[in-house]
Amino acid sequence: METHHSHSQVKGVSTGTTILAVKFNGGVIIGSDSRASMGESYVSSKTINKLIQVHDRIFCCIAGSLADAQAVTKMAKFQLSFHSIQMESPPLVKAAASIMKELCYSNKEDLQAGFITAGWDRKKGPQIYVVSLGGMLLSQPFTIGGSGSTYIYGYVDAKFKPNMSLEEATQFSTNALALAMGRDNVSGGVVHLVVITEAGVKHIVVPGDKLPKFHDE
Amino acid sequence: MAAALQYPANVSSFNSYNDLFPDWTQKEVSTGTTIMAVEFDGGVVMGADSRTTTGAYIANRVTDKLTPIHDRIFCCRSGSAADTQAIADAVTYQLGFHSIELDEAPLVQTAASLFRDMCYRYREELMAGIIVAGWDKRRGGQVYTVPVGGMMSRQPVSVGGSGSSYIYGYVDSNYKAEMSKEECLKFTAGALALAMERDGSSGGVVRLAVITEQGVERQVILGNQLPQFSTV
Numbered sequence: 364m365e366t367h368h369s370h371s372q373v374k375g376v377s378t379g380t381t382i383l384a385v386k387f388n389g390g391v392i393i394g395s396d397s398r399a400s401m402g403e404s405y406v407s408s409k410t411i412n413k414l415i416q417v418h419d420r421i422f423c424c425i426a427g428s429l430a431d432a433q434a435v436t437k438m439a440k441f442q443l444s445f446h447s448i449q450m451e452s453p454p455l456v457k458a459a460a461s462i463m464k465e466l467c468y469s470n471k472e473d474l475q476a477g478f479i480t481a482g483w484d485r486k487k488g489p490q491i492y493v494v495s496l497g498g499m500l501l502s503q504p505f506t507i508g509g510s511g512s513t514y515i516y517g518y519v520d521a522k523f524k525p526n527m528s529l530e531e532a533t534q535f536s537t538n539a540l541a542l543a544m545g546r547d548n549v550s551g552g553v554v555h556l557v558v559i560t561e562a563g564v565k566h567i568v569v570p571g572d573k574l575p576k577f578h579d580e
Numbered sequence: 581m582a583a584a585l586q587y588p589a590n591v592s593s594f595n596s597y598n599d600l601f602p603d604w605t606q607k608e609v610s611t612g613t614t615i616m617a618v619e620f621d622g623g624v625v626m627g628a629d630s631r632t633t634t635g636a637y638i639a640n641r642v643t644d645k646l647t648p649i650h651d652r653i654f655c656c657r658s659g660s661a662a663d664t665q666a667i668a669d670a671v672t673y674q675l676g677f678h679s680i681e682l683d684e685a686p687l688v689q690t691a692a693s694l695f696r697d698m699c700y701r702y703r704e705e706l707m708a709g710i711i712v713a714g715w716d717k718r719r720g721g722q723v724y725t726v727p728v729g730g731m732m733s734r735q736p737v738s739v740g741g742s743g744s745s746y747i748y749g750y751v752d753s754n755y756k757a758e759m760s761k762e763e764c765l766k767f768t769a770g771a772l773a774l775a776m777e778r779d780g781s782s783g784g785v786v787r788l789a790v791i792t793e794q795g796v797e798r799q800v801i802l803g804n805q806l807p808q809f810s811t812v
Contacts, residue, residue, distance in 0.1 A: 517774035518749030520809045542749035577752045 379403075379549025380413060381511030381540055382424040384481040384491045385523070386504050387532035390560035391481040391489040394536045395424050396511065396544050397552030409552045418443055420564065421459045421482030422557050426509040427496070431476040435466050456482040460492035460500055468498025479506055483559050507539070511547035515539050529558065533567070541574040607635035608660060612781025614743030614772055615645060615656035617713040618755075618764045619736045623721040623792035624713040625761065627768040628656050629743065629776050630784035641784045646798075650675050652791055653691045653714030658741035659728065660707040667698050667708055688714040692724035692732055700730025709740045715791050739771070743779030747771045761790060765799075766807075773806040 379400045384393040399408040415423045415436045423439070425432035439462045446462075447454045460480040467474055478494045493501045493508070505523050507515060519539055527535065536556055544550045554569040612633050617626040628645035631638055645657050647668045653675070657664035671694045679686045692712040699708055706728075713723045725731075725738040737755050739747060750771055759767065769786055776782045786801040 513745045515749035516778045517747035517751075517771060518753055520774050520777060521750055521754075521770065538753060539749065542752050545752060546748045578755050578757065579752070 379511075379547070380426050380509035381507070381515070381543040381547060381550040382413060382426055382479055382509045383507040383512070383519075383536060383539055384424070384479045384505065385527075385532050385536055386489050386491055386525075387527045387529055389489070389529070390483055390558060391491055392532050392536050392556055392558050393422050393424055393479065393481040393491075394540055394554060394556040395509075396540060396550040397555060398550055399429060400549045403549065406551070411552075412555065414555055414557050414566075415440075416564075417459055417480075418447065418454055418482070420453065420484065420559055420561075421456055421480065422559060422564075423459070423463065423481075424479045424508075425476060426478075427476035428474075431474045432478070435463060435474065435476060435478070438466060439463050453484060455484045455486055456480060456490040456492065457487075457502075460494060463494045464498055464500040467494055467496070471497050477508060479508055481559065483561055488561075489559070507543075509543075509550065511543035511550035514546040515543045518542055533558070537569055538575055542577070544574075545577065545580075602635075602637070609634045609639055609662065612743075612779070613645060613658045613741035614747070614775035614779060614782040615658050615709075615711055615740045616744075616751075616768050616771055617656060617711045617723040617738050618759070618768055619713075619721045619723050620759055620761055620764045621720070623715045623761070623790060624723055625764040625768050626654055626656055626711070626713050626789045626791070627772050628787050629741075629772060629782040630787060631782055632661055633781050638783075643784070644787060646787055646789045648672075648796075649691050649712070650679065650686055650714070652685065652716065652793075652796070653688055653712065654789055654791060654796070655691075655695065655713070656711040656740065658709040663706045663708045664710065667695065667706070667710070670698060671695055685716060687716045687718060688712065688722040688724065689719070689734075692726060692734075695724075695726045696730055696732035699726055699728075703728075703730045711738050711740050713791065715793055717793075721791070741782065743772075743775035743782035746778040747775045750774055761792075765790070769801055770807050770809075774809060776806075777809070 382395040395413040397410050399411040401407045413424050417423050417440045442462050443454050463478050477496050481491045483489050493506050540554045556567040558565040615628045630643045632640040632643045647655050649672050674694050675686050675691050695710050709728050710726045715721050723738050724734050772786045788799040790797045
């Protein structure tokens with residue numbers, strides 16, 4: 364999933380970013396950096412939150428134009444809560460992802476945003492869905508996105524194992540984000556992680572000075 | 581760019597979607613690639629993939645991108661195939677002459693400086709990213725990177741080419757100082773295999789070279805012998 368942050372002159376604030384989601388034994392972790400940039404050289408926010416809660420156990424993270432992403436997630440949140448009330452049960456993660464996909468596909472000419480939707484539901488447990496720029500919907504055991512993701516494809520391909528424990532998955536996510544933030548100049552700040560399981564939702568923040576350091580730092 | 585693009589006469593230069601002509605007739609030959617070199621105590625390990633592309637066509641699937649410049653000095657080439665071959669030929673000549681004048685083996689830094697001088701002087705016309713590595717008596721194993729633009733910098737580990745973006749994270753997390761020769765070989769082969777999986781312009785086989793005081797050992801790892809990482 365690519366982010367076209369080169370369009371930021373036209374679209375304003377853009378989340379040149381690194382986002383990821385990974386399934387582990389019993390849940391999912393969804394994570395991101397916290398930088399928003401305008402153009403290549405101005406950091407418009409050091410502490411932006413890119414992990415949007417669209418329902419109790421479903422989160423989305425956004426890459427691309429911040430404006431487009433906020434508009435889509437707001438609409439999706441509304442439609443999802445309405446759907447959930449009608450069905451009288453918590454929504455499926457796939458339902459949330461499908462709503463995002465419908466919005467992205469129908470408005471593909473005007474939108475410039477991609478999403479990772481991750482969460483837990485009773486039917487299929489932990490799941491991760493990717494909605495890419497043109498509106499494709501794909502389910503994956505783990506996924507990375509945003510401009511910083513290019514630098515960590517090798518790392519995640521080598522390090523991911525299915526059915527990791529919570530500790531292993533947290534370490535994997537933190538390391539991957541730290542490595543990407545180290546190489547991508549439009550990703551940075553702190554690492555935000557959200558752990559979603561049947562029991563609930565936990566938000567972890569890893570500040571800059573607590574991030575793992577690598578050989579040349 | 582140093583190479584001239586030959587268009588068939590009745591194809592508009594601005595129309596790259598003309599279905600009458602396949603895109604490889606209009607694209608320059610490029611070593612879109614993944615190259616890498618690592619220093620260890622006593623020498624260097626260099627590695628490269630083996631794919632050369634003209635647009636979507638793979639012009640050579642068994643390319644050798646590890647080019648000898650002198651007895652114990654090699655370079656890895658990425659960017660325009662024509663540009664890098666021409667530069668390597670020129671530097672090989674200059675270094676050979678210099679070595680005869682000196683009556684001793686040339687330094688790796690000298691080779692890297694020659695690359696840098698040429699890449700910087702002609703930076704507007706060239707598209708070449710080169711990693712120079714080798715062994716000399718004064719400083720042992722050394723790796724110098726000369727990326728597009730003509731900067732030169734010595735680094736303990738260096739990656740280059742289009743596929744290198746995908747393995748920065750892997751290299752940053754897996755590199756340790758003072759690895760042995762075997763560890764360096766495994767590290768290089770692993771990194772190249774990962775890049776080749778993700779980069780469309782990299783692929784084929786992995787070519788490795790180890791340069792030490794004793795000489796140069798070359799290896800090829802075929803496609804079906806590459807380290808496997810996929811679990812999905």
